[in-house]
Amino acid sequence: MPSLTAVPGANEKLDLAYRNLAAHLALFTPETESQDEKFNLVLNRTARAFLYPPDETFLRAVGTDFAKSQKTRIPDVVNHLFGSLV
DSSP, X not given: OOOGGXXXXXXXXXXXXXXXXXXXXXXXXXXXTTHHHHHHHHHHHHHHHHHSOOOHHHHXXXXXXXXXXXXXXXXXXXXXXXXXXX
């Protein structure tokens, strides 16, 4: 009996179907109305985020955050975390 690995792409297709179902179940409960429509919207937004370039405002914010992160030292981060717990 041939295994699924002998068929090109069979495991990838099953894995994608499983991930799709797992994401659907994680995002929506059975009580949620119009689950499929909301799920498709989430998938479309995710795809759009990867396929289209971001806005100029977003790029500037990312650049600012990145520059700030390069100046922040690890001890400062740790002190901030422990200081916020008190």
